[in-house]
Amino acid sequence: MKQRVNLYLPEYRPQLELMSLGTVVTLFVVLLLIVIGVRIGLTLQGSVDQKRLVSLQDNINQKQSLANELTQALKDRNEDPQLLAVFAGLQDTLQDKQRLKEALEDRENLKSTSFSLMLQELAQQHQDDLWLTRISITEDSMIFDGQALQPESVPQWVSRLGGTQYFSGKQFDQARVFRQERALLFTLSTSRGNEAGGQQ
Template identity: 30%
Template sequence: MKTTVNLYQPELRPKLRLLSLQFMLLSWFSAILLCVLVYSFLLNTHNQSSAVLADLVQKQQRNDSLLRELRNDLSNLTVNPNLLENINRQQKNINFKKRILLEVQGHEKLMSHAFSDLMLDLAANHKHQLWLTRIHVDDNHVIIEGSSESSKTIPQWLGSLSNSNFFKGQEFAETRLYRGTDGILNFVLSSGKDTDLKELTENE
């Protein structure tokens, strides 16, 4: 008569499973394929990096060569003294012409302003029996020519003209009166420095 019960049945015991040849081959093939893929990726990356590096090295060499050429050209560069002298001469001529232009423009503005003042004063002191035939204005002279029907009108006109803005404080350097063939009294007045009235009237 049995007194123990065996609960550890044979089917419950762990069984040793041996690896099959097919499983081993599949595992080795997978490992080799993975290694090949990784190696291909790394090789491709290395080749691309090498190509980029070679291109950068080539560009750097070209830049170094160009820099050496530029330095050589700069060291061999010399200033032509004749060209430099010509440039300086041309610059002086340009500056001189600019000064002349500024002086001429300033002179024209001054003459235009003076002539305007003269015309305003002559218009403000107009006499009915007196008329003007010629007015000349330059840097040093003012020449006024005219005619009058009465000899008394000219002194009166000169008196009022001497008080005008343009002629105030000035004196007529020369005055010439003469009658024409028609009996009209003609006059020539000159105001300025070292006036040669005959020469000025003949040159006009």
């Protein structure tokens, strides 16, 4: 029978060392330096952020203080009675001018409309034996001068005018009919204050 004798003892077997003492120390030192560096970086960043936060907070506080002052000043503001009186006077003046402008515009429109209507109705009431030589219209009066072939033509013509829209309700203050050489002249006049009804 054959037997084998192993003379290779376990203590002589090679052992695998993962890290030597020097490697462990080096790794520990490197890790320590990394931790210290990270710690310093975080501290510096925190300090910068803290300063920025403080600056923003101061800015907010200043603006809040200014807003409070302005709000208080607005609440405490008193209206100046002199300025209010001037403003009220200007408003009244502006309203008066506006009313005057509107009144003048209405008056101009009325005058333009009335004048054109009067001329139109005078043309419609034309008579062959009567004609006008002058028409004078002012703010206070209205005068018609003309000639007629027959004395009765004037009252007939005036009566026909009374049936028109413009002359309806109006009265002539004076009516003169007179002969000058061979012509029969007439003058009709009225003042605006004596006109009754109708347009002016």
